[in-house]
Structure formats: structure tokens, C-alpha cells
Amino acid sequence: MKNKTIRIALTKGRLENKTVDLLDKIGYDVSELRDKGRRLILNIPGEDIEVVLAKAADVITYVEHGVCDIGVVGKDTIMEHGGKFFEISDLGFGRCKFALAGKKGNNFYEGYGIKTIATKYPEVTRAFFENKGMDIDIVKIEGSVELAPLVGLADAIVDIVETGTTLKENGLEVWEDVAPISARLIVNTVSMKLKQQRIAEIVKQIEENL
Amino acid sequence: MKRYDLLTPEGTRDQLFDECIAKRTIQEKLRKIFTAYGYSEVITPGLEFYEVFNGKVHYFPSETMYKLVDGKNRLMVLRPDNTMPIARLAATRLRAEKLPLKLYCNQSIFMVNPKNSGRDDEFTQVDIEILGGESKAADYEALSLAAQSLFAVDEDFRLEIGESGIFRTVVDDLNLPEEKAELIHTLIENKNYPALNEALEGISCSAAEAVKALPSLFGESEVFEAAEKYMYSKELRTKLNTLRETYDALCSMGYSGKIKVDLGLAHKKDYYTGILFRGYVEGYGLPVLSGGRYDTLLGDFGRNSTAVGFAVNVEAAAKVLLKSVHEPLTKPVDVLVFSMSGCETLGLAHCAELIGEGLTVFNSLSATEEEAAEYAKQHGIRRMDVVGANSAVTVKEV
Numbered sequence: 001m002k003n004k005t006i007r008i009a010l011t012k013g014r015l016e017n018k019t020v021d022l023l024d025k026i027g028y029d030v031s032e033l034r035d036k037g038r039r040l041i042l043n044i045p046g047e048d049i050e051v052v053l054a055k056a057a058d059v060i061t062y063v064e065h066g067v068c069d070i071g072v073v074g075k076d077t078i079m080e081h082g083g084k085f086f087e088i089s090d091l092g093f094g095r096c097k098f099a100l101a102g103k104k105g106n107n108f109y110e111g112y113g114i115k116t117i118a119t120k121y122p123e124v125t126r127a128f129f130e131n132k133g134m135d136i137d138i139v140k141i142e143g144s145v146e147l148a149p150l151v152g153l154a155d156a157i158v159d160i161v162e163t164g165t166t167l168k169e170n171g172l173e174v175w176e177d178v179a180p181i182s183a184r185l186i187v188n189t190v191s192m193k194l195k196q197q198r199i200a201e202i203v204k205q206i207e208e209n210l
Numbered sequence: 211m212k213r214y215d216l217l218t219p220e221g222t223r224d225q226l227f228d229e230c231i232a233k234r235t236i237q238e239k240l241r242k243i244f245t246a247y248g249y250s251e252v253i254t255p256g257l258e259f260y261e262v263f264n265g266k267v268h269y270f271p272s273e274t275m276y277k278l279v280d281g282k283n284r285l286m287v288l289r290p291d292n293t294m295p296i297a298r299l300a301a302t303r304l305r306a307e308k309l310p311l312k313l314y315c316n317q318s319i320f321m322v323n324p325k326n327s328g329r330d331d332e333f334t335q336v337d338i339e340i341l342g343g344e345s346k347a348a349d350y351e352a353l354s355l356a357a358q359s360l361f362a363v364d365e366d367f368r369l370e371i372g373e374s375g376i377f378r379t380v381v382d383d384l385n386l387p388e389e390k391a392e393l394i395h396t397l398i399e400n401k402n403y404p405a406l407n408e409a410l411e412g413i414s415c416s417a418a419e420a421v422k423a424l425p426s427l428f429g430e431s432e433v434f435e436a437a438e439k440y441m442y443s444k445e446l447r448t449k450l451n452t453l454r455e456t457y458d459a460l461c462s463m464g465y466s467g468k469i470k471v472d473l474g475l476a477h478k479k480d481y482y483t484g485i486l487f488r489g490y491v492e493g494y495g496l497p498v499l500s501g502g503r504y505d506t507l508l509g510d511f512g513r514n515s516t517a518v519g520f521a522v523n524v525e526a527a528a529k530v531l532l533k534s535v536h537e538p539l540t541k542p543v544d545v546l547v548f549s550m551s552g553c554e555t556l557g558l559a560h561c562a563e564l565i566g567e568g569l570t571v572f573n574s575l576s577a578t579e580e581e582a583a584e585y586a587k588q589h590g591i592r593r594m595d596v597v598g599a600n601s602a603v604t605v606k607e608v
Contacts, residue, residue: 065495087400089404
């Protein structure tokens, strides 16, 4: 990487398309990004910008270690993984929420038994219930979390809810919102200082085109 | 069963050859600067009582410290920081020493990093601490030494200054409950503008405006003008002016263009009370140097004194140094000395002689001259001396 090249890490998938649209709107040549094949590092012709595609949690890791200067990643991943970086902008897209959900009609807070929560996001879940001062058991699930309360593994789930259709179709309902989610722009703490001007320009362009 | 006898714990590693040279080079450069300025070295124990770091204020979260118990079941920690042991030292064995005291230390510190983060759990830190003395003079000296230390690591460094008093005053003036104030600190530290605006929604006062502006007030001299309108009290204006004077002083010392300022430089929990500073070099994603003024910490240990200091992360600096050199740091020795069978003591005597001439030697332990020559070739040693009976030396080019 040339000394002053700005490397941007994008979260692959849903956020990627929206971010590429945004870069397009700013006026960057995103042809390589749209037709990327299997390449992982892509150029924006005529600009000092390099784009890296990575899984959400890896975007944070790359930015934290300073090998990427800027990252676009969902608040859900930031909440689950944490880390040291500047979280400077809410990009507004990829909007959804973390919610506590369970079987329709049940009262989660009833009784004194310790509740079991199934989730893909154990840290988010732990922090949420720690703030409530409530002891719970967390079961980490990798796939469809909605299954856990249905088969009796958990009393509730903490998961990302967009439209709520999956919940409804499985007889579940949202009991409580945990936190809102949207895509965020993050910046490495050292890059922010060493490449201040260029990063400020890019951030401004991005914010103006939201 | 897993063979743990063959592994080093996560976050620790064996350092070999060039890595050692790079690390020693940095340590030596820093030591030279500090001893030239009359700093005295101290070494504190690697093991300390838990209470040293978890006393009046909990600056170090319990889960980030390596803990163990001593023979009396008392809780100990592997030192997570060099400043607090020095504060303890100043209040105990150095209590009769007149201030100001200028100390430096060069030792490992230990911290538990999140799993799989790729960060070092054990790393060497070189610290200087100035205890007592006139604050302005001490700040300038510490900053000057910080700039010199960074220069020793990478000539193209950036030294950034901030003032913890500014955001503390502003956040205090908001009169928020402790939890909320802590959240605001974190948000300023992370330059999380959207969340900061959200957290302050509905609060409209000059302090809230200032808090919202603080994280974006970073850069060079233009920051001071931009910040003026947010400094709503005389106290804040004075603090900003002092910082500006410091900034100008550093520029006048020949560091113009390398000095940056960030009014949002903040830590949720730290012992700093005045000026804060951080050093950055290209090629490492975190600051390689950090420090500041801590006027209340020594008081926590029972000796009221002002103090200022900073620490350089030696491992980080060594990594940057290693990246910047393109040839191995390890140089081959000048001469390989091979002794014929029965002439081993003569060979060693010849080694000593060569060393006396200022050369470096490798006393060959090979069985035959051919093997020795092969070793020399493999290791880039250009000259081989063969020592025979009666100290007869044949010099050969390899």
C-alpha cells in the first residue's frame, strides 16, 4: 500500500451494495466494485482509494489494526465485537433493530426461574441483561435462532429484527427493543490523525450524499 | 492431550535475533536520551499487590489484569502499568527525596487483551515520570522528550496534545448522573458524533454545545480559533490558552508541522488531570507513545505532588523499525576461528586476540575444516582463521 492510499473496508453482502451505490453517487468510478469476480482488493480508478471486502467482524479487525483506514460496518457487529476505533458517522442505511422476542402471549418477566436466552449475539445479550441487573443463561446459536424457543431450548431470543415476518410466521412476537441498528462509518484512530485531510474529505463526501 | 509444553500463551511470543536487535536499538536510543537529561532508572517488581492498581479509583478494569495469589493467599497482579508503581515508590522509599524527581524505567507490562485480538499481552514499555517541579516547565520538558523519543523511532512522527481539564470541566458542567457522564466520555473518546448528539438531545446549554463540538476539534493550529467560541467560561478560556501556548512552544522548538492537537482526547477512566499527549507513527494502528499530567495520583498513595510522564511502547516501535529496514539487522561475525584437533585452547586464545583488535568472532565447533568452511559460507562469514599447533594461524577467505 502506498503511504497515503486510503483503504476502505466494506462489509460484504447487503451493506456492500448500498455502500457501492453511495460511492457511485459521490461520483467515484465503481465499475471494479460492481464487477469484482473473486478479487478481494479493488481499485477506484483515478483515486487514491483502495476497497477491501470482508466479513462484518473482520472489517472491525482490519480497521482496529490500522491496515484499513476506514470501514463500513453495521452497529450490530460493533455492539457484539467492540474495539478501539472512531465511530464517526451513522450512514442511515441497513436500518433494523436488536429485539428481545419470544412465544406470543408469554410473559418473559414472570416467575423467579433463571431465563435462558438463545442468540447469535451473546455479548449484546449479556450487556442488555447486565444493565437490567438480571441473571440469565445464554445459549449461542449459529443458525435460525427462532427455532430455540419453539423447541423449548430457550425462553426467549435476542436477535436482529427487520420486518418481523419470520417471528410472526413462527408464532413469536417482539417483547422489547434492545437497540436500533444501522450502518456506521468507522475510522482507525491513528489514520484519523496521520491522514486527517484526506479522510475528512472522503467522510464529508459520504455524508453529503447520504 | 494438547502439548502445552510446546506453546507460548496467547498474546506472548519468543522474540528472535532481528526482533531483539530492533527492540534493544529502541531501548538504547531512549535510554541515551533520558540519561543525557539526568533521569535515574528504577526497576519495580513484576508482581504487585492487587490493591496498588485497584485502590481509591479503579483505573484498570479487573478483567484486564493477570492475577495470581501469593503464599498467604493474597491477590497479586502482574504489573499492568509502570506509572502506578512509581507513584507508590515516590510515596514510600522515595518519600524523603526532595522533589523534583526525574525517573525512568524500562520493563514489561502485562494485560489481558480480548481473545484472538492479535495484541501483545506482554510488552515492554519505557516510561519517564517527572514528579514535582513547576508544572509548565515540567510539561515542556516531558513534551520535548516525547518528541525526541518519537523522532528516534521514526523521523516522520506526529505528536498530539490535548487537555483533559477541558472536557472534564465541560462534562461536569452538564451535571449528568455518573452513568450518563461516563457514556459521554466514551462517546467523546470514540468520536461517536451520532450517538453523542443523540445522548445530548433535549439538553441545550453552552456546555452541551461544547461537548458536541469537542471530538471534531482536532487538527493543527486552526483548531484553537475554531474552539474559542465553545469556551464559555473564563476557566475554559484559560485552559485553551495554556494549551495554545504549549502548542506554539513545541512548534518553536523545531517541531512545527509535526504537532497536532485534539480537544477530544479523552479516556473514560484515567489518572490524567492536565495536558495529555499521544505519539503516532506510520505503520502501527495504535499510538506508540502516550502520557500526560497526573496531579492527584501520587496523593492517592499518600504523597501530594504534581507529576507528568509518558510511556513508549517498545514492541510497537520495534515493529515499525523492522518494517522500515530492508536488510537483516543481524550482521555476520567478522571471523570464524577453527582450531585443529588438540589446539582448542590456542583457538580460544586467538579469538580473544581478534576481539582485542575490535573484531567479532565465531569459535567454530565443527569436527573438520571443511564443515567449518561450510558453516562460514552459510552464515556469510567472509574470513576463516585456522589455528594449528604452536598457535600457527592460517587466514583464509571464504
